[in-house]
Amino acid sequence: MYRGDYVRWASLYLGSRADAEDAVGEAMVELLGKWPTVLTQEEPAAYAWWLVKNRVKDAARSRSRHQKLADAIFTVTALQEAADPIGELENSLAVWQAIDALPDRQHDVVLMRYSLGLTVPETAAVLGITEATVRSTVRDARRRLRAALDLDTKKGHADDRSEVA
Numbered sequence: 001m002y003r004g005d006y007v008r009w010a011s012l013y014l015g016s017r018a019d020a021e022d023a024v025g026e027a028m029v030e031l032l033g034k035w036p037t038v039l040t041q042e043e044p045a046a047y048a049w050w051l052v053k054n055r056v057k058d059a060a061r062s063r064s065r066h067q068k069l070a071d072a073i074f075t076v077t078a079l080q081e082a083a084d085p086i087g088e089l090e091n092s093l094a095v096w097q098a099i100d101a102l103p104d105r106q107h108d109v110v111l112m113r114y115s116l117g118l119t120v121p122e123t124a125a126v127l128g129i130t131e132a133t134v135r136s137t138v139r140d141a142r143r144r145l146r147a148a149l150d151l152d153t154k155k156g157h158a159d160d161r162s163e164v165a
Contacts, residue, residue, distance in 0.1 A: 001045075001125075002045070002049075002125070003024060005116065005118065005122070006024045006027070006049075006052045006126075007021055008116050009056075009116060010023050010024050010056045012111060012115055012116070013056050013060060014059060014060055014063070019059060019063060020056070022059065023055050023056045023058075023059035024052060024055070024056070026055055026059075027051050027052040027055035027056070030051060030055065031048055034051075043128040043129070044128070045125060045126065045127070045128030046127065046128025047128070048128070049126065049127050049128055053108070094149060098145050098148040098149055099145065102141055102145070105127075105129075105137055106140060106141035107141075108127060109123060109127070109134055109138055109141060110138065110141050112126060112127065113134070120134045
């Protein structure tokens with residue numbers, strides 16, 4: 001059901017659509033082999049996400065790639081039309097480093113919501129968590145990111161409320 005979203009996420013992580021397809025394909029084969037176990041899980045989608053995420057991380061390690069490389073490629077691509085490429089690069093790298101430092105669930109939710117553009121219900125479904133958990137995780141991640149980026153915490157509170165609504 002979520003293979004397309006898994007591949008899009010894995011492409012961000014691995015920096016290659018082909019590598020993402022391979023890693024997610026391997027995870028799907030493993031998932032199929034464990035299907036009776038999957039069906040006994042309280043949240044099968046959460047189990048599937050855990051399996052996919054771990055297989056993608058294994059693929060990154062085995063291919064000697066790291067997420068920061070994919071992030072750098074993504075950032076350079078985004079800078080092509082920037083008025084101040086050096087300033088944009090510094091800001092973008094700081095943001096990506098702060099996102100990379102988030103706890104796993106916050107990291108996953110932020111990437112699903114903002115890099116992949118999934119809605120709250122879509123993110124909840126892919127990760128096998130509730131919509132309320134997605135909203136509260138985004139709120140917590142935003143607080144953590146504001147602190148990590150040393151942004152004025154008085155600004156942006158409306159952003160937190162927009163995710164709750």
